[in-house]
Amino acid sequence: QSALTQPASVSGSPGQSITISCTGTSSDVGGYNYVSWSQQHPGKAPKLLIYDVSYRPSGVSDRFSGSKSGNTASLTISGLQAEDEADYYCSSYTSTSIVVFGGGTKLTVL
């Protein structure tokens, strides 16, 4: 099971919107609506931001949104804030009933 493909880095200025992509195959991202996104600040444990492609857990800002088209899922962060600077990871359920993560994307807020 290969890792999902994410851009290594993205950047944006405060107030702007950015989108992080997560590309898999029909055996994972494209085959199921079970994609999640997690945020990890340096030295901290990851935190769930999005599940089931586009649902936010209670307490997560509505500036974070998720979507999917074909084999690619996306995380959009609107109204970028300094505190959003972190690493972001997608993950997906797979056809072999296990989990696969993306390689991670480092977001820099300029």
Add this chain to the structure above:
Amino acid sequence: EVQLVQSGAEVKKPGESLRISCKGSGYSFIGYWIGWVRQMPGKGLEWMGMIYPSDSDTRYSPSFQGQVTISADNSISTAYLQWSGLKASDTAMYYCVRHRGWLQPDYWGQGTLVTVSS
């Protein structure tokens, strides 16, 4: 409040065995898959495997099959990750994570740093 509390940092020598733990609270421990995730220094998250405590069904990533063993003790709501012969390349932070519906990771432990060095 759902919490996953992991055991403390470990320093081991190559070839030694090790078991680290993850204690769940605030939810029905036996009703959710518990997974383990490796993060090597400066690298991304790698899913290793998981266990369903209710029936001990265990699944592994092909990359980690045969390299580690995952187990659980329902009487104390604790999951374990075990090595029988550590290598320097096992040096990493290890996180346990609860999987919600369709195996999506929702709650994470604080991490256990494992250092393997001669």
